[in-house]
Amino acid sequence: MMGGNFLSLTNFSSEHPNHHDLLIFGKSYKKIMGNIVIEMAYKPYAVDLIPTQIEFKPAKQKDLVREGGMLVVIIHEARSLQGKNYINPRVLAIFGGKSRKTQTMMNNRDPIWEEVFTFMLQQPPTNETLHMKVINTPRMRLIRRKEFIALIDISLVDVVNNKRIIHTYSFQKGMSQLDVELQWRTYDQLIN
Structure with missing residues (x-):
């Protein structure tokens, strides 16, 4: 902006x-x-300009188009994150060639983000995957490189079918966890 x-x-x-x-x-x-x-x-x-009777013509089956909508990704929190020398975590949500990132939480093994990201789509993401990267970011980039903590691939077919999913994903041999909420909102839901 x-x-x-x-x-x-x-x-x-x-x-x-x-x-x-x-x-x-x-x-x-x-x-x-x-x-x-x-x-x-x-x-x-x-x-007085609102029509009192609206003529409705049912659409033919071939004219029906799958409706699009909005994928909502909410990064709630992580627990027990492990790093080599430091822990300054951030999460990248990658979908359809676009990425969104949370704020970096400095010196925090149990960060709470509560950050919301949205992706507008032309059709439901039934055959798509959301990639979540948990990264450990150094304080000063000159000294150390970013440390990769986890990669989580989430199939979105359940989100489209259920409209909302809240799940805890475990990684680092089950010691660390990330809480993510996913929502699928159709255009009709967004308008009403």
């Missing part, structure tokens, strides 16, 4: 466009990053 600003929606008049020239501030709101011009109009919802 380059920067941001806020626009109050309380000052809009009905159906008359308003032009706004907004300054875009940096993350600290001390530096101006640029400006953006927006034209907005408020159109009130008219109850």
